[in-house]
Amino acid sequence: MFCKNCGNPMDPNAAVCVRCGYAKGAGASYCPNCGTPTAPGAAVCLKCGAAVTTAVPGDKSKLAAGLLGIFLGSLGIHNFYLGYTGKAVAQLLITVLTCGVCAIVSEVWGLIEGIMILTGQIDKDANGMALTD
Numbered sequence: 716m717f718c719k720n721c722g723n724p725m726d727p728n729a730a731v732c733v734r735c736g737y738a739k740g741a742g743a744s745y746c747p748n749c750g751t752p753t754a755p756g757a758a759v760c761l762k763c764g765a766a767v768t769t770a771v772p773g774d775k776s777k778l779a780a781g782l783l784g785i786f787l788g789s790l791g792i793h794n795f796y797l798g799y800t801g802k803a804v805a806q807l808l809i810t811v812l813t814c815g816v817c818a819i820v821s822e823v824w825g826l827i828e829g830i831m832i833l834t835g836q837i838d839k840d841a842n843g844m845a846l847t848d
């Protein structure tokens with residue numbers, strides 16, 4: 716297999732690329748199957764047809780997620796942003812279904828999560844990718 720970040724051939728058992736240090740499967744620039752550079756946003760490799768994940772790891776900003784949680788936590792926006800859709804929908808529904816009556820619940824919930832994100836207690840998105848500073 717090939718490193719998806721730099722296209723370097725890598726040992727399938729290796730956890731990280733020895734050349735660029737990216738985790739196995741991280742990156743979105745090269746086909747993991749044949750090592751051909753892939754177009755940004757492409758779902759499959761044009762050469763071999765292998766599925767190429769388009770998600771770029773580590774592209775979520777800690778600051779943005781934290782501020783979204785603090786200001787829009789009652790709508791679960793920060794969790795939508797980080798990919799925690801289940802939690803996000805719960806927060807959104809608490810607010811919407813009660814016509815805002817219980818918005819304080821999801822607001823406090825989002826506020827706490829926003830602070831946890833900013834202080835590094837929540838430091839990963841739903842895909843386990845580290846948040847960037």
Ligand SMILES: [Zn+2]
Nearest residue numbers: 718721732735
């Ligand atoms: Zn690499």
Ligand SMILES: [Zn+2]
Nearest residue numbers: 746749760763
């Ligand atoms: Zn390929």
